[in-house]
Amino acid sequence: MSEQQVKKTPAVKQPRQDMPRQDPMVRKHNFSEVALGYTEEMALREASRCIECKKQPCSKGCPVNVDIPAFISLIKQKDYPGAINKIKETNSLPAVCGRVCPQEDQCEKYCTLGIKGESVAIGRLERFVADAAMAAGKTGKPALLPATGKKAAVVGSGPSGLAVAGDLIKKGHQVTIFEALHKAGGVLVYGIPEFRLPKQIVQTEVDYVAGLGAEVKCNFVVGLTMTVDELMTEAGFDAVYLGNGAGLPYFMNIPGENFNGVYSANEFLTRSNLMKAYSFPGNDTPIKVGKKVAVVGGGNVAMDSARTAIRLGAEEVYIVYRRSHAELPARKEEVENAEEEGVIFKLLNNPVAIIGDDKKWVKAIRCQRMELGEPDQSGRKKPVAVPGSEFDIEVNTVVIAIGQGANPLVASTTSALNTNKWGYIVTDERTGATSRPGVFAGGDIVTGAATVILAMGAGKIAARSIDRYLKDQPLLTAEEEAAAAVQDKK
Numbered sequence: 001m002s003e004q005q006v007k008k009t010p011a012v013k014q015p016r017q018d019m020p021r022q023d024p025m026v027r028k029h030n031f032s033e034v035a036l037g038y039t040e041e042m043a044l045r046e047a048s049r050c051i052e053c054k055k056q057p058c059s060k061g062c063p064v065n066v067d068i069p070a071f072i073s074l075i076k077q078k079d080y081p082g083a084i085n086k087i088k089e090t091n092s093l094p095a096v097c098g099r100v101c102p103q104e105d106q107c108e109k110y111c112t113l114g115i116k117g118e119s120v121a122i123g124r125l126e127r128f129v130a131d132a133a134m135a136a137g138k139t140g141k142p143a144l145l146p147a148t149g150k151k152a153a154v155v156g157s158g159p160s161g162l163a164v165a166g167d168l169i170k171k172g173h174q175v176t177i178f179e180a181l182h183k184a185g186g187v188l189v190y191g192i193p194e195f196r197l198p199k200q201i202v203q204t205e206v207d208y209v210a211g212l213g214a215e216v217k218c219n220f221v222v223g224l225t226m227t228v229d230e231l232m233t234e235a236g237f238d239a240v241y242l243g244n245g246a247g248l249p250y251f252m253n254i255p256g257e258n259f260n261g262v263y264s265a266n267e268f269l270t271r272s273n274l275m276k277a278y279s280f281p282g283n284d285t286p287i288k289v290g291k292k293v294a295v296v297g298g299g300n301v302a303m304d305s306a307r308t309a310i311r312l313g314a315e316e317v318y319i320v321y322r323r324s325h326a327e328l329p330a331r332k333e334e335v336e337n338a339e340e341e342g343v344i345f346k347l348l349n350n351p352v353a354i355i356g357d358d359k360k361w362v363k364a365i366r367c368q369r370m371e372l373g374e375p376d377q378s379g380r381k382k383p384v385a386v387p388g389s390e391f392d393i394e395v396n397t398v399v400i401a402i403g404q405g406a407n408p409l410v411a412s413t414t415s416a417l418n419t420n421k422w423g424y425i426v427t428d429e430r431t432g433a434t435s436r437p438g439v440f441a442g443g444d445i446v447t448g449a450a451t452v453i454l455a456m457g458a459g460k461i462a463a464r465s466i467d468r469y470l471k472d473q474p475l476l477t478a479e480e481e482a483a484a485a486v487q488d489k490k
Contacts, residue, residue, distance in 0.1 A: 098127025158186020290396020
């Protein structure tokens, strides 16, 4: 279809542009990015589908309030620097969000074209703009307000912390980011594999926030190197934001979880992603993966673990999940990618034990078949065990990917900080304020494991509140918060 034909064809009639990807039989043997991104021609075709709705339902579905019709309109005009600047008015990490955010459940879910057909591929267009800006060396830099002389500490350099830091610097405040690991980026570097999110992309986004003026201190464990109390009393910070994530792995508490060859998904992915164990001995961190691997869980982390195991040389990789395919919580495209790469789905099965040999190495995982019963509190049908249905799957490695909780280190070393029964920090959802004056929090340490963009949304809310706190202004009311979100888009 020529450019002239595209212009004449009604948007609703134009097909959504597929994302080019590496061939499954090739990509399963490398850690290079699977999704290859739009060409300029494809991006222009996809952008032409946007009808630029006046009410902007897509923007209402964006946790950071990106003015989506405006940036897509700039793509249509081939004004890519203008498009990236428009996105970065409210989103400091577009190259990341364009790759890993579940747009199908957020902005694209509310796209008008999606009512009768396929929604505009907003995430893919966001990635195109971000990549084009990086390739041209024009990542966009917003205007900064005059320096206020106020200092804010941000604990954690994941998406929530980076969002807070970027917004506070724009307001003229001095920001220092404290990261426990040796590399900044949080879950973006230790949790998400290279083939989904190249680490150079993350580094570029971290460098962007640092380029705005944030100081980034790695190998600094808040709660150990210094406590939050000490940051405020001894280091002179006027406010602290806790965006330290949820990094405490959950296990199933079944027999055999202490055998050699059993990993938490956190350890398995951190070894591979952050420590680059896939290139051992070129890098110092080893990772032992047998020929047969079972990954327990059905979310994105489980898919990441299974697809990583394939690339590390496993010949058979199983996803063991207690519900059916329809209830898999992972993104549809991640499930499809895993299936294409040869991952075997053992659905409606629940592990009840891990079997080891006489040297305490894993040799099998014992499962029990399940049936779906009535819906539970989540709205999904509850899995019910089938008596006498146990069976063994021969495996050498088991990765437990059933979620993670709050690491208690920061909360337990901070005075007057309230947490709930699960150890997550309690905040005012409207402002991000905690029970401790001057201390704010957001992201996974408040909500539990969620998405990158939701963590960023929480960071933006907290940044507005911290800005007001540093200026000795009262925190926003619900009505003022709504108005501020609208203002973000202007």
